[in-house]
Amino acid sequence: SQQGEEDPQALSIQEGENATMNCSYKTSINNLQWYRQNSGRGLVHLILIRSNEREKHSGRLRVTLDTSKKSSSLLITASRAADTASYFCATDARNTDKLIFGTGTRLQVFP
């Protein structure tokens, strides 16, 4: 399977704390993306990092990419209860249009 793996599978933190999720993938990529999914809903795109980039920021989100280790991390700083959701990384294998999603991390932020 091409599917990437994420850890932890589940993460519970208090509001104000930082949340870090990690993603490992298997094939060479053009870019890696992170998505968020609220329970029973569709996915919302958070951030895209290209294979030649090492770090990217968007608001309270910080994403890193290490292509030598085939891994990425998503850091959410100063978390809020509204950040409670599942977070998925997704990679596109070179020469394809397809996005393959990781196993996901379920984040619970307690007020």
Added chain:
Amino acid sequence: GAVVSQHPSRVICKSGTSVKIECRSLDFQATTMFWYRQFPKQSLMLMATSNEGSKATYEQGVEKDKFLINHASLTLSTLTVTSAHPEDSSFYICSAKGTGHYHTGELFFGEGSRLTVL
């Protein structure tokens, strides 16, 4: 962001019937759409890639006669679950690859359709 509309959001059907799910891109022409299936508390599994005007490309292990995909226009793709059985009960999500102003590399997702087969 761009809007992808998926309908119906929930459907309950009897075993043996067929169910059609529609996915529309409202803000751009979607030459490529993707259909995913998601089991509870699991990730999204790609079922097929839908290309406008041509046959869909199915992932390994996905029965093309069971899950019929039609992408007859630049804004509409449909997934028909034929002769549905309880094991087909799942959350089906479509997504569209953005074009034009929305050609950013990200996918735009519908809100998903929860299918329950009795």
